[in-house]
Amino acid sequence: MRKLLSYLKPYRGRIALATLLMAISAGCDLLLPTLMSDVLDKGVYGAAEADTFGYILKTAAWMLGISLVSLASVCGGYWVVYRVIAGYTQSLRSALFRKVHSMTLEEVGKIGTSNLVTRSTHDVSTFTDVIAMLCGSILIIPLMFLGGVFLCMRKDVFLSLVILCAVPLLIGAGMLMSKKIERLWEVSDEYCDRQNDLVRERLRGIRVIRAFNREQQAHEKITDATRTMADNIIRANVRMEIIDPAAAFVLNGAALLVVFLGGLRMERGSGLTAGDVFAVIQYIGIILGAIVSVSYDIVMLPHVRVAVRRLSQITESTGLEDDRPARGLTFSGAVDLDHVSFTYPGGSLPALSDVDLHIRPGEWVSVIGGTGSGKTTLAELLLAFRAPTEGTIRFDGLDAAALSPKDIRNNVSCSLQKSMLYAGTVAENLRMGKPDASDAELWDALEKAQVADFIREQPEGLDFRLEPAGTNVSGGQKQRIAIARALLKDAPLYIFDDSFSALDFLTEAKVRRAMNESLAGKTRIVITQRVVSAMHSDRIFVLADGVLVGAGTHAELLESCSIYREIYLSQTGGAVA
Amino acid sequence: MSTVEKTESTEKTGKKEKSSLFDETGRRLLREIWPLRGWILLLAVFCLLLIGCAVAVPELLGAEIDRLYDWARTRTPGLARSLLPGLGLLLGIYALQGAVTYGKWYLLHNVISRFFCAGFRIRLSEKLRRLPVSYMDKTPAGDVIDRMMDDVSDMSDSIYGIVEILLSGFLQMIVIAVILFLTDWRMAIPVVLLAPLSVLLSARMAGLGEKHWDNHYELGGKLTGLAEEAYTNYPTTKAFNREEEVQNRYDELSRRHQRSGALGYFFSSIVQPVIAFVDSLAYIAVAVLGGWLVLRQGVPIGAVVTVILFARQFSEPLEHIAFGLGYNQHMKGAAKRVFTLLDLPEEQDPEGSAEGPARGRVEFRHVDFSYDPKKPLIRDLNMEVEPGRKVAIVGPTGAGKTTIVNLLMRFYDISAGQILVDGQDVSGLSRAGNRDLFAMVLQDTWLFKGTVAENVAYGSPGASREDVEKACDWAYCDHFIRRLPQGYDTVISEDSTAVSSGQKQLLTIARALLADRPLLILDEATSNVDTRTELLIQKAMDHLMSGRTCFIIAHRLSTIVDADLILVLRDGRIVEQGTHASLLAEQGFYYELFRSQYAI
Incomplete structure (x- = not known):
């Protein structure tokens, strides 16, 4: 709670100003019945005054002035309050968003994407709506209430x-x-x-x-x-x-x-005068209004407790990623996994155990395995999203643990599972990996990924707008755009994690051919469960239940690795020679 | 996402010029409310009672205050005692007022929630039953849900409007205006004249606020979309080191979102102060005028007090009216969306039933079909499938392999030609009768929230527990079901993690086995399934297929090679058909597709 409120600090002055304006307005509203009773008491009954009607007019002028001041200050007050709330909400949202991006993949997975979304949107709104209410109505209401009571006391x-x-x-x-x-x-x-x-x-x-x-x-x-x-x-x-x-x-x-x-x-x-009694009755009206408003607002409070608890889970999170700055290293593409094991926190069995594999610069390797074999864990280890629980990963002989994740990621271009695209134009999506790429380069990458025809058909061409998460293109188109993005980025190491699953074999074959050409001399790691995607690579690694059960070429593995043979037979029915 | 769609349609309705209360949608809304007239009449009685109380209170209270003022002049003893009867009467009126107010709300909530909202929601659900599958395919679920939930809620404000604005509000204002004029017409004039000004100003504020709110909600939807995207794309963002860029885009949208929110809040909040200001203008006018009248015209001071008290009652409904007017557009936008859904053309369904037990012979005669009349898909498709034969449908992704499923199941209707099952034209069959011939196992395994047993027995409601278990045993489900916490009574759903996606697939196979239909439609794709489950699925499917006419969206080569007929689809058209051998010999698209699997 304290942490959440700390973002309000820069607004202290303005909150005070708003409170002052609201107080002025409340004060004015409270003065009106008093003046009214004065009009009746002194003006109408007060025969003592020489110019009774003049007195009424004077008081009326006062009342008009006070009403105007009240209106002006309440408008000003609300304006300041809502500006403050807007700014506060924005900085809170921004901070939460930044925090999520500094958390480890583990932590993000633990809280869960949909929870994170609810927290950054719905929970923030619930929380700040109440702050707005507190600053707006709840601030005035006690003032009205206390003021009303005070004025009543003064009367009697x-x-x-x-x-x-x-x-x-x-x-x-x-x-x-x-x-x-x-x-x-x-x-x-x-x-x-x-x-x-x-x-x-x-x-x-x-x-x-x-x-x-x-x-x-x-x-x-x-x-x-x-x-x-x-x-x-x-x-x-x-x-x-x-x-x-x-x-x-x-x-x-x-x-x-x-x-x-x-x-x-x-x-x-x-x-006590009759006017006093009349004024007190009117104050009761004001107090009644205040109480009724409060009773509605109180219902909101339990919601806030929940929201605050959930927001704190993010703000207090300690699962943060290593944020050492990049040193600007350039790798050659050699990757070594020395007896790497990985066990998920709380997991009883290792997701990867004692994986020992060495990839030479410029080599094209595939990692094949079914669901739960540990393929994706491997990709996450290579991208420094997770650190091995045992063993070391080396890039060019350098221990990954000693490197900044940014350096590693700068040297890797990848297309990940579920092909993540962003709302925005195709060009913006492609340029993520190479901000200064020319249009010709973009087309070239699209061409290689076999999606240029589709983009060309769109009237906007490269400026074709993708909906959030690419919902307005098919799964296959998404995958190909993601492949194009990966190809556009210039890096010594390319990782394709389950990137061809939505492509038919014909299209995949074309993409593969284009890659062979453009990625010549680069290290390519293809993680897949399709035999067809793997069988042509220089070397294939077979993973089963986190264990490396085979390594070699397609022909060698057919001979030596029963699991590979099983996968192969189940997928092709043996019809592919 | 849903918010975005919603605002899109709001924009559409917003485009038309100033909508009056009684335009097409308004009239339709009134027609829809008409059946509730009895309840609304009762509400009107309650409102009249309340207005009666509202009128009586200032009158009586004014009289009591008058006594106080009189006493100040005359100083006759027994003041407190003389107050008692009036105050007692007032207390009674207050009690009545409280009881009737509660009763009114009780009734109003019942009318709104039970009769209006629930009624509309049930009608919409009923409507869904009669809509063609094509509608569901085109419309995101969120859109339908929005119409059913939020839009119906928003629509119900029309009843609130009728009761609160027309019955309570205007009626109260009219009655009070009359009384004000009867009490003293001179003091009544400023009160009554200032009211329209107050309505106009505050409706304008409410309207302005509404505009910003719409904008705020639209941006809110986008912001949620962006957060959702960012968090799911977390690994990609990190892998490309693009955190800052994503952050900036989010901050920028968040800024716009908050700006519209601040403006929305602001305009909504100042409606009340604006009304209060105009109120005090009336108040001041009455004070000046009243003072003058008392001094110069000998009007009793009680009249001034009464007018002041009435003036407050007079302006009370204004806030509701202002919001009602500002909200009018919004409400009618919602109503319009609901009516559009209710008015959609429904699926035609003939009433024929199949003759005799089905054997499973299927024939397509000169079938034409397209989703979009401008883009013909299937033209003059002919095929004959003998009972027990297997048809493999192959082709690249997005080639429209599910189209054949859509036609066989009559999810979509063919535009020309005939589909015959056992020699009978299916267009003469009811859709239900047609579908009773088929069992389906789709790639998109659909399980509803319910127990495992309920899910398996979905296609055969009368099945006994033994039948269910037998089918599960055949489909290789029994072993894992028994290991679930409550076995066959474990509650599962679409996103249940208790069963893996492969196991879900096995459950749908069991469901099809139990349904035991002569024809079968299978989608073979088995991505994201481990090798062992994959083998089980294959074996289970083999069980399922034996003795049935099958249409298989084939991914496994063994299925394709063994098929009696292969339909090769490309860009939604059937480009080739034949057996594996004959198609290879043709050296056409199928040949190319087949070859691509081993090409480097």
Whole structure:
């Protein structure tokens, strides 16, 4: 919490200014009933004054002035508050985003992408909305409340006691109620989620549902969820609606009591005037408004507790990546894994055990294996996302642990699993690896990746805009654009992790041919589970359950490695000679 | 993503000039609300009661205050006692007011949530049943969910609007205006005249705020998209050392997002102060005028007090009205999206049923089909498949291999020609009857949230537990199901991690086995499955295929080589058909495709 609020520090001055403006406005609003009662008391009844009507006019002018000041200061106050909140939210978001990018892959995976997204968007909004509320309404409301009580006291202490008795009663009841309502809202939120899930499930499964003629059941499930959700929403809402009338009744009752006691005290000659009583009644109105607003806001508070806890998980995270600056090293492309083992934190079995493999500069090697064989872990180790638990990885004989991850990554060009693209133009995506590449170079890379035709068909060409995560192109197109991006970057070492899975064999063969040409002399590591992608490389490494079970050429492995043979037979049916 | 789409459609509706309350959408909305008129009438009664209380209170309270002022002049004893009857009456009215307010809200929430929202949601769900698969294919799930959830909620504000603005608000204002004029027409004039000004100003503010809010939500959607992208792309960003660039893009969007949010908040927040300001103008006018009237015209001071108290009641509904007017566009945008979905053309379904037990002979006669009339896909496709034969559909990614599945299952309708099953034209069959002939195992394994047993029995609701277990045993699922925490009663779902993707595939095979249909559609792709599971899947599929006419989206060469008929697709068209041997002999596209597997 403290950490989250620390980003508010630069805004201290402006928050004070906003508070001041709000206070001025609240003060003005409170003065109006007083002046009004003056008009009635002194102006209308005050025959003592010589120029009664003049007095009324003067007071009215004051009232007008005060109203204007109130309007101006409240507008100014709100403007400052919301500017501050905007700035604060922005710096909080920015800091969270930066923090996520400085965390290790391990930590990112542990919290989970969707959790991180919820935290940076929804939780931040929930949190800052409340800060906005605190700065905006909650700031004014106690002011109005205290001011109202103070002015009441000034008019008559005894009458004020009536209000002071009623208020805690109301607040206590409100808080008790809000707890219950909170629970009800949670339940109805759950049903809302359930309903969302059901609709999503139904839309996704439309083919299976229709194939098995189960539309009726799907519809009934949604109908049930809808009805239950409605019941819960009604229950929560209706509980909430008790607050308003109940508070109104208690405070209106208090107002009546004030009139009665006021009359009693006037009779006893306490110096209380009818105008005073009238003013107190109006203050009760103001106080009522303040309390009702608070009762609505209180309901928000438990949400905030959750949001703060979740945000802190990011801000307090200690799983940070090594951020040594790059030294500008250039590798030759030799990669050595000396008896490398890797066990995921908390994992009982190693994901990679005692992998010993050595890649010469300019060599094209493939790593093949099924799901869970440890292929992707290997790619993550090579890119310095994780460090081996045992053994060493060397680039040009240098221990990777002694290098900055930035240096390693500068020397590697890669296309990773799921081919990650970014919202923006194709050109922007391609230039990630080579910011100064010319258009001709871009086309050349696209050509090699067999996706130039598709881009050419788009009216915008290289400026064709990709949606976030490339949702407006097919899986195969995404993979090819990612391959083009990898090819464009100039590096001694290229890693392709499961980069051809969405390509048909014909296209893949063409890409392979283009790569053979343009990556000649560069080290190429192809990680795949497709035999066809691996069989032509200089050497193939076979991984099974994290163990290196075979190394050699396609022909050698067919002879010597039973697992390789099994994979080969299962994928090709033995038809490929 | 959904937010972006939503704002897109808001933009569309926003384009048309000033929409009045009673344009096409507005009238339709009123028609939809018409069946609820009985409830709304009851609400109107409640509102009238409340207005009655609202009118009585200042009158009575004014009278009591008047007594205080009178006493100040006359000093007659017994003041407190004389106040009692009036105050007692007031207390009763306050109690009534509280009870009726609660009752009104109780009713209103029921009408809105139960009758209106739930009603619309159920109608939309019903509608989904009748929409063609093509609609689901074109529309992201988020869009449908938005319409069903958020848009329906937003629409329900129209009821709130009718009750709160038309019934409560305007009615209250009219009644109070009349009373104000009856009390003293001179003091009533400034109060009544200033009201429209206040509505105009605040509706303008609310409208301005609304515009920024829309923008804020749109940018918010984009920001979420960007965060989602950044976090999923984390490894790539790092691998290319592009953290700073990604950060800058995020910060820039976040800045715009916050700016629109600040403006939205600002305009929404100042609606109330603006109304309060105009209120105090009225207040001041009444004070001056009232003072003058009391001094010069001998108007009783109680009248001034009454007018002041009424003036507050008069302006009370203004805030709601202002928001209602500002929100009007938004609400109708939502209503429009819901109506569009409800009005979509539905799928036609004939009522024929199959004659006699199916044997599984399939014939395509001169079939034409296209998703987009401008781009013909399948032209004059002819094929005959004898019962028990296997058809392999092959071709590069994106060639439209699933099109054949779509046609066989009647997810899409052919544009010309005939598809016959056992000699009977399927267009004469109901879709359900047609689909009853087929079992399907798709690459996209769909499991719903439910137990393993429920999922396996999905296609055969009457199946006993033994049948389910037998099918699972045949499909090599039994061993892993028994190892799940609750065995066959373990709840699984689409994104459940309890079962691997290969195991999900096996479950869908078991589902198809249990359904036991004469025809079978299979999608063979088995990416992301380990070799051992892959072998099991293959064996399970072999079980499934035996004795059935099969259409297989084939990826394994062994399947292709063994197939009785191979359909070769390219760019959505069937370019070649024949057996493995005949196609190789043709040396066409299939030959090239086949060869590419070993080319360097």
